[in-house]
Amino acid sequence: MAAKPIVTASIAPEPASPLDPATLRRALGQFPTGVTIVTAAHGAQRLGMTANSFSSVSLDPPLVQWSVAKSAPSHDAFVAADAFAIHFLGEGHRDLALRFGGRNDEKFTGIPHEAGITGAPLLTELAPIFECRTWARYPGGDHTILVGEVARLVTRAHEPLLFHSGVLRGIGVALNRRAPVAGAGFVPNYLAYLLARASFVVSNEFHGRLKEWDLSVPEWRVLACLSDTDGLSVGELAAMALMKQPGLTKVLDRMVGDGLVERRGTAADRRRTPIHLTAKGRATVKPVLRAARVHEEALLEQFSEEERSVIKHALDLLIGGSEQKG
Numbered sequence: 001m002a003a004k005p006i007v008t009a010s011i012a013p014e015p016a017s018p019l020d021p022a023t024l025r026r027a028l029g030q031f032p033t034g035v036t037i038v039t040a041a042h043g044a045q046r047l048g049m050t051a052n053s054f055s056s057v058s059l060d061p062p063l064v065q066w067s068v069a070k071s072a073p074s075h076d077a078f079v080a081a082d083a084f085a086i087h088f089l090g091e092g093h094r095d096l097a098l099r100f101g102g103r104n105d106e107k108f109t110g111i112p113h114e115a116g117i118t119g120a121p122l123l124t125e126l127a128p129i130f131e132c133r134t135w136a137r138y139p140g141g142d143h144t145i146l147v148g149e150v151a152r153l154v155t156r157a158h159e160p161l162l163f164h165s166g167v168l169r170g171i172g173v174a175l176n177r178r179a180p181v182a183g184a185g186f187v188p189n190y191l192a193y194l195l196a197r198a199s200f201v202v203s204n205e206f207h208g209r210l211k212e213w214d215l216s217v218p219e220w221r222v223l224a225c226l227s228d229t230d231g232l233s234v235g236e237l238a239a240m241a242l243m244k245q246p247g248l249t250k251v252l253d254r255m256v257g258d259g260l261v262e263r264r265g266t267a268a269d270r271r272r273t274p275i276h277l278t279a280k281g282r283a284t285v286k287p288v289l290r291a292a293r294v295h296e297e298a299l300l301e302q303f304s305e306e307e308r309s310v311i312k313h314a315l316d317l318l319i320g321g322s323e324q325k326g
């Protein structure tokens with residue numbers, strides 16, 4: 001029997017829209033691209049513009065292309081130049097993309113550059129760079145298509161800058177960057193297990209270092225919480241430091257004895273008495289906070305800015321969601 005085709009969903013086609021330039025631009029903008037700066041020299045003039053129309057054409061001969069708008073002030077000079085250089089932009093180059101993506105006589109000011117083998121200026125802090133000799137020029141409606149033969153290239157791995165729907169952005173979470181810890185089976189895919197394991201990875205090493213400051217994990221938690229919000233009650237502190245009140249009370253008694261914190265006020269109910277850091281407590285926690293920041297930075301080094309905020313935001317959402325329910 002012939003297998004039945006699987007119908008996953010019926011997608012109603014969008015009503016045909018008239019082909020006005022704005023609609024076309026919006027639709028094309030849905031296609032994500034990388035972002036480049038193209039440079040060229042024309043006589044004594046240095047040219048440079050942001051371009052996302054770059055693409056590869058051929059490996060043998062090695063050809064690439066991009067297209068320059070006829071409306072761009074530098075169009076004629078780019079078309080007349082016999083070479084150009086393509087620079088791929090990375091995640092941190094948003095400002096550069098904007099500087100070269102608008103009319104501006106000062107594009108090269110303060111940007112290290114030198115003439116490459118074709119004479120086109122190379123922005124030496126960027127890579128990859130493709131130095132090209134103009135191989136062909138084709139009419140392309142309101143653009144001119146420039147094809148270049150690659151004469152030399154400078155390579156370097158980088159996190160690319162992307163252009164999508166009019167927005168410059170980083171690549172986000174790379175879906176295939178690391179083999180996920182999770183294999184098949186329930187446990188390695190279970191959220192609670194992943195969180196516990198992540199928490200172990202993140203805290204374990206640092207907790208091992210607390211001896212250097214003569215602190216236990218509960219004492220570190222108390223000092224860190226109070227350095228953010230001084231004057232918490234035992235109940236508030238227990239919630240923030242993720243501890244049970246009876247255990248915390250014993251820790252606090254010890255810390256009061258050591259002169260790290262003090263109970264101020266005379267509330268009849270000891271649970272309401274605000275707890276404050278002493279000068280000694282503040283001095284003790286300062287270097288530990290600094291080391292914790294350095295440790296966090298080292299852990300997050302492998303992630304892009306965007307991945308970092310995705311990780312923290314997702315955890316925040318998860319915590320916020322369950323606290324609202326609870």
Ligand SMILES: Cc1cc2nc3c(=O)[nH]c(=O)nc-3n(C[C@H](O)[C@H](O)[C@H](O)COP(=O)(O)O)c2cc1C
Pocket residue numbers: 035048049050051052053054066067068069070072073074075097098100101102103104163
């Ligand atoms: C992300 C981005 C991509 C762009 N891509 C192109 C492109 O492929 N071709 C083009 O002609 N202009 C493109 N532009 C616009 C030019 O960079 C802009 O018109 C620039 O001012 C041209 O340089 P000029 O003013 O020195 O001629 C792009 C701009 C941005 C911000």
